[in-house]
Amino acid sequence: MQRIFESGWVFLGLASQAPGPHDYFTTSIYRTPIIVMRGADGVLRAFVDACPHKGARLAQTRQGNARTLTCAYHNWSFDSSGRNRNVKWKQQGCYAAAFDADSHDLAPLPAFGDYRGFLFGSLTAGAPPLAEHLNGAAALLDLVADQSQDGVELIPGSVKFTFEGNWKLQLENCSDAYHFTSTHPSYIRLLEMRRERPDETTARSVWENSQAWSDAAQGVQGGSYSFDGGHVLNWGRIGVSDALPLYERAVELGERVGEAARDWMFNMRNLTIFPNLQIAENASSQLRIIRPLSASRTEMQTWCIAPKDEGAGARRQRIRSYEDFFNPSGLATPDDTVSYENCQAGFASRVQPWLQGYARGMTASRPGGNAIGDRIGLEPARNVLADSMLCDETLYHSYYREWARRMAGEGGA
Amino acid sequence: MTRVLTRQEAEDLAYREALLLDRFDWPAWLELYLEDAVFWVPAWRDESTPTADPDRELSLIFYQGRRSLEDRVWRIQSRQSVASQPLPRTVHTVTNVLVEQAENDWGTVSAAFIVHRFDARRERDHAFFGRYEYRLQSRDGAWRIAMKKILLLNDIIPTVLDVYSV
Numbered sequence: 118m119q120r121i122f123e124s125g126w127v128f129l130g131l132a133s134q135a136p137g138p139h140d141y142f143t144t145s146i147y148r149t150p151i152i153v154m155r156g157a158d159g160v161l162r163a164f165v166d167a168c169p170h171k172g173a174r175l176a177q178t179r180q181g182n183a184r185t186l187t188c189a190y191h192n193w194s195f196d197s198s199g200r201n202r203n204v205k206w207k208q209q210g211c212y213a214a215a216f217d218a219d220s221h222d223l224a225p226l227p228a229f230g231d232y233r234g235f236l237f238g239s240l241t242a243g244a245p246p247l248a249e250h251l252n253g254a255a256a257l258l259d260l261v262a263d264q265s266q267d268g269v270e271l272i273p274g275s276v277k278f279t280f281e282g283n284w285k286l287q288l289e290n291c292s293d294a295y296h297f298t299s300t301h302p303s304y305i306r307l308l309e310m311r312r313e314r315p316d317e318t319t320a321r322s323v324w325e326n327s328q329a330w331s332d333a334a335q336g337v338q339g340g341s342y343s344f345d346g347g348h349v350l351n352w353g354r355i356g357v358s359d360a361l362p363l364y365e366r367a368v369e370l371g372e373r374v375g376e377a378a379r380d381w382m383f384n385m386r387n388l389t390i391f392p393n394l395q396i397a398e399n400a401s402s403q404l405r406i407i408r409p410l411s412a413s414r415t416e417m418q419t420w421c422i423a424p425k426d427e428g429a430g431a432r433r434q435r436i437r438s439y440e441d442f443f444n445p446s447g448l449a450t451p452d453d454t455v456s457y458e459n460c461q462a463g464f465a466s467r468v469q470p471w472l473q474g475y476a477r478g479m480t481a482s483r484p485g486g487n488a489i490g491d492r493i494g495l496e497p498a499r500n501v502l503a504d505s506m507l508c509d510e511t512l513y514h515s516y517y518r519e520w521a522r523r524m525a526g527e528g529g530a
Numbered sequence: 531m532t533r534v535l536t537r538q539e540a541e542d543l544a545y546r547e548a549l550l551l552d553r554f555d556w557p558a559w560l561e562l563y564l565e566d567a568v569f570w571v572p573a574w575r576d577e578s579t580p581t582a583d584p585d586r587e588l589s590l591i592f593y594q595g596r597r598s599l600e601d602r603v604w605r606i607q608s609r610q611s612v613a614s615q616p617l618p619r620t621v622h623t624v625t626n627v628l629v630e631q632a633e634n635d636w637g638t639v640s641a642a643f644i645v646h647r648f649d650a651r652r653e654r655d656h657a658f659f660g661r662y663e664y665r666l667q668s669r670d671g672a673w674r675i676a677m678k679k680i681l682l683l684n685d686i687i688p689t690v691l692d693v694y695s696v
Contacts, residue, residue, distance in 0.1 A: 178577055274573035274581040274588030278687035281652065303610040307601050318595035416686075421588050433585045437592070446571065446590040446691040448605060451613035454689045458652065459612075 118409060120523045121392050122147040124241035126250045128394035128406060129153055132161060132234040133270045133425075134180060139197040142180040146240055147409065150174050151226070153236060156198035157184075161231060163238045164199050164223035175223075179275075199223035233262040234269070235394075253496040254348035257388050260381055260493070261396055263374050264363065265424030271404065272421040272436065278445035279416050282457035283464070284392075284409035287417065288516055290453055291387045291395045291405075292341070292351045295477065295508035300456055304442065304449040320437035323360050323385075323400055338505040339385070341478075341512040342490060342497035347391030347519025349512045350497075353399075353505075357383045362401075362431035366424070377492035391519050396422065400442035400449075401435050413461055419443065478509035533668045535637030541627045543666065543673050544641050548622035551694050556603040560596060564667060568677040569593040571696060574685055590682065590691065602693050613690050618649040620694055624662070636676070639664040643680075647695055656688050658696050 127146050130153060134142040141154040143166055152166035152175065166174050168188040175186045175195070185202060187194040194203045201221035204210070228239035230247030235258055237247055244250065251258070262268055280286075290296065298305065308322045339353035357367050361383055370379040385399040395405040404422040409415050421439045423432065442449045481501045490500065501509040543562070550559040563569070571590040572580040581587035593599060606614045626642040641662040648655045665677035680696045 180576060272588050273575045273586070276573055276588065276590065276687070277685070278689065280689050300612070303605040303608045303614075306608070306610065307605060310601070310604075316595070316597065318593070318597055319601075429585065436585070436588060440589060440592060444590055445687040445689065448601075451690040451692070452611055455613040458689065 118147050120526065121520065122409065124239065125244050125523060126228070126237045126239050126247060127392060128390060129163060129236045129238050131269070131271060132231060132236055133268060135161060137182070139182050139184050141176060141183065141197070143176050143178070145408065146238065149240060151238065152176050154197050154199065158198065161236065162199055163226040163229040163236070165226070168193055169221055169224065193221070195223050199225060233258060250346050251348070251390065252345050254344045254346070254388070254390060256493060256495055257350055257386070260378060260386065261422070263378065264370070264382055265426055266373065267425040269422050270425050272423055275418060275420045276444060277416060277418050278454070279410070279414065280454040280457050281414055282461035283412060284407050284415040285516070286457035286460055287407050287415060288389060289513055290457065291389055291397060292349050292512050294339070294351055294353070295510065300452050301449045307448060320441055321360055321434055323355065323358070323438065325360050336504065337489070337502045340501045340503040341509045342495060343499050343512045343515035344497050347516050349389045349515050351387050351509070351512060353385035355384050356380070362427065362435040365428050365431050381493050391516065401439035403439065403443045475510050475513050478503070478507060478511040481507060481509065482511040532634035534634065535629055535632040535666060535673065537627060537629050539673055540629050540637070540639040540666065544624045544627055544639065544662070544664070548624050551622055552620055554617065556607065560599055560603060563596045563599060563675045564669065565596050566594070567596050567675050569599055570678070571680045571682055580681055599693065606692070614692070616651055617694070618647045621646050635668040637666050639666060643696070645696055658691070659683055660696070
């Protein structure tokens with residue numbers, strides 16, 4: 118927790134969660150409460166959400182708007198730029214001169230950065246610049262941010278769930294093409310049943326025109342890219358299909374961002390920005406924040422992320438498909454999280470029967486990029502091109518290289 | 531002949547649904563729902579506001595039509611979902627049943643629920659609680675469910691929430 122979450126860049130939220138002056142949202146980095154506020158000057162800043170007087174958490178809600186934040190305990194107050202406005206009964210307080218020498222402002226995060234509306238912070242100074250941390254994976258955030266001219270938003274209604282397993286199980290599962298057909302056969306079969314007997318009440322599947330998961334598919338159906346810093350993408354070919362909510366803007370996107378980036382937006386893409394951000398664009402589109410609660414317990418905060426100004430029909434389809442696939446109350450995610458818990462149980466073994474899950478793709482992994490990624494200028498550290506059944510596992514190596522580097526005390530702080 | 535919903539009839543239906551879920555009597559449970567029934571578990575916008583528009587906001591579950599409930603039941607029984615076998619043991623406790631509106635052949639009902647769930651696989655238990663809102667319709671001499679809205683108040687989900695958990 119100290120070396121990976123409490124030092125170095127972690128994802129905090131989207132700039133669109135605090136769109137106007139004095140808007141704020143709250144989150145946490147492992148144990149530390151965080152507030153991200155937009156000042157009267159329109160500038161976003163991130164602070165520890167705790168009063169410098171006694172440490173009481175200031176903001177009591179996940180989001181809000183406040184010119185002044187007043188601590189409910191002893192009424193010290195702060196403006197939306199984090200500056201202290203008032204120390205109650207200061208003149209009468211018989212403070213020593215040293216007190217005046219202290220700043221009474223909210224403690225800003227030692228590092229805070231905004232990449233195209235994706236906000237990151239660090240609890241320690243000395244992290245590399247955000248651009249260096251993201252390196253080539255930034256181009257994959259562009260594929261999300263560029264889906265609308267006005268950017269992306271979180272659809273109202275977030276869902277939180279927990280599982281009794283280590284946070285890295287979630288890290289891996291997002292990138293795990295191998296599990297899909299074996300963990301989710303009931304979901305896949307239900308999609309087939311809906312296709313055989315369609316009606317108005319069920320959500321359309323984005324996979325209905327895709328061969329990406331079919332045993333019969335020939336040739337390159339997807340693969341993986343891994344980047345320095347532990348960021349990883351696995352992807353599958355879908356193509357510009359009217360089964361995707363994005364289809365309504367296919368022409369506009371082709372003109373605005375170019376056909377290469379547009380075609381990539383229509384591919385299935387599961388992106389991890391190490392250590393705690395995942396954006397999964399497959400059945401629908403999900404933004405996840407991974408928060409370890411202990412070595413064997415993890416909290417997931419999840420949202421449906423979508424381009425702004427989406428048509429009503431496309432938005433409805435995106436939401437229905439999201440609920441089906443991504444919710445812990447849906448038809449697929451419970452089979453993942455129960456499997457994480459089964460893994461966590463098996464991890465207790467000291468006989469090490471569980472370390473054979475990192476070997477698929479060993480002879481297919483290549484340094485650098487490939488022609489498919491070159492179309493959008495992707496510059497990964499390594500890549501794998503795969504048919505539908507290769508299901509690369511070497512992309513996890515990127516997670517663990519960064520994990521090992523940070524655990525050795527390098528890079529984060 | 532039209533019917534006017536009484537509290538006893540509303541209680542009978544709510545208690546029967548609870549029992550059918552606890553017994554995993556899926557065919558009889560589905561039979562309580564009309565073909566075009568709405569089954570809705572909203573998510574929460576913030577600390578105090580549940581989502582209200584399923585087409586523009588996220589729900590935990592939103593189904594228009596019994597078919598999607600049939601899909602859930604198929605999945606639960608399919609032996610193709612690791613999360614669904616073995617099923618947890620549950621007891622649905624339904625209280626505070628009130629008929630809020632009673633017109634000819636339809637009525638609305640509110641109730642409170644606690645579902646105790648024991649996950650024998652992991653040897654852990656949990657209680658989901660909240661409120662039910664039913665819209666009931668008289669059809670062929672029996673009250674059936676036209677709409678059930680389940681407002682889950684403790685919405686941090688431990689691993690799984692399924693139709694039998696609320």
